[in-house]
Amino acid sequence: MQSIQMNQKQQGFTLIELMIVVAIIGILAAIAIPQYQDYIARSQMNRAYGEISALKTAAEESLMRGQEPSDLASIGYTGSSILTGSGTSGGTGTEVDFSSGDGSGTIQGQLGGDASTAISDAQIILSRTSEGTWNCAVKENGAGGWDDSFLPSGCSKS
Incomplete structure (x- = not known):
């Protein structure tokens, strides 16, 4: 009688294969998460700049009519989830x-x-x-997480 040897295929992954996959995922996460957080900060800074810049037109219109904008409501500010306060001068x-x-x-x-x-x-x-020229400046928060790449284009750091 002949002995029949059956080859069994490997089922599942070996421990070393799993460890390699976990290491690769860890390396990718270590790179991707900080990059994503920087992307979020830059996009929020640009969003805030856009929201504030939109108020320039209404301020110019008020000044052309001989009125000084006295508060945010007078130039059409409606609030924002990333900007604080609603004060006047x-x-x-x-x-x-x-x-x-x-x-x-x-x-x-x-x-x-x-x-x-x-x-x-x-x-x-x-x-x-007083001549009608607009300038943009950004004061950083001083918390240590600031990066100059967060500055919107056209703005300088003060």
Whole structure:
């Protein structure tokens, strides 16, 4: 009688194969998670800049009519989940100040609320000169998570 030897196929993975897969996933996660958090911070900073920049048109219109924008509601600000406050001149958070009487002033937004911790408490300040030129400056939060890549294009760090 002949002995028949049957080859059994391997079923499942070996321990070393599983360890290699876990190591690869760990390396990818170590690279991807910080990159994703930076992406979120940059996109939120650009979103806040866009929301504040949209108020420039209404501020210009008020100034052309001879009225100084006195608060955020007067220039159409409706609130944001990543900007804080709703103050007027002298307040904190998101505010507008055109009290100089010569057309110069600022529209300022402070990040907070649902903003990433890397940019929370940073301020975006849009300044208008009496000649009508707008400038953008960003004050970082000083929390240590700030990166200059978070700056919206056209803005400088102050």
